[in-house]
Amino acid sequence: MAFIRALGGDALTLERVRGISLLWLFSRYGQALDKLPKGAARAVWRSLDALARMRPAQSDMIISVWRKR
16 A cells, blocks of 8 residues: 555655555456346455455555645
C-alpha cells in the first residue's frame, strides 16, 4: 500500500482505503458467472468482493479517503 500512500505526497494523509471487486476486469469473468446458478454466482461475487476489501492493492478499484496534513 506504499504506492497508495505516496499519491498524497506531503499534503495529504491517507485515512481509509478500501478495495472493490476482484477479477471484474478479467475478460471472461461475466461469462463464467453467467454459467453458474444464480446462488453460486452471487456467492462467488460476494467472496471475491470481500477479498478485495481485505486486500485493496490487488482489487480492481480502490476507494481512498484523505485529509490535509
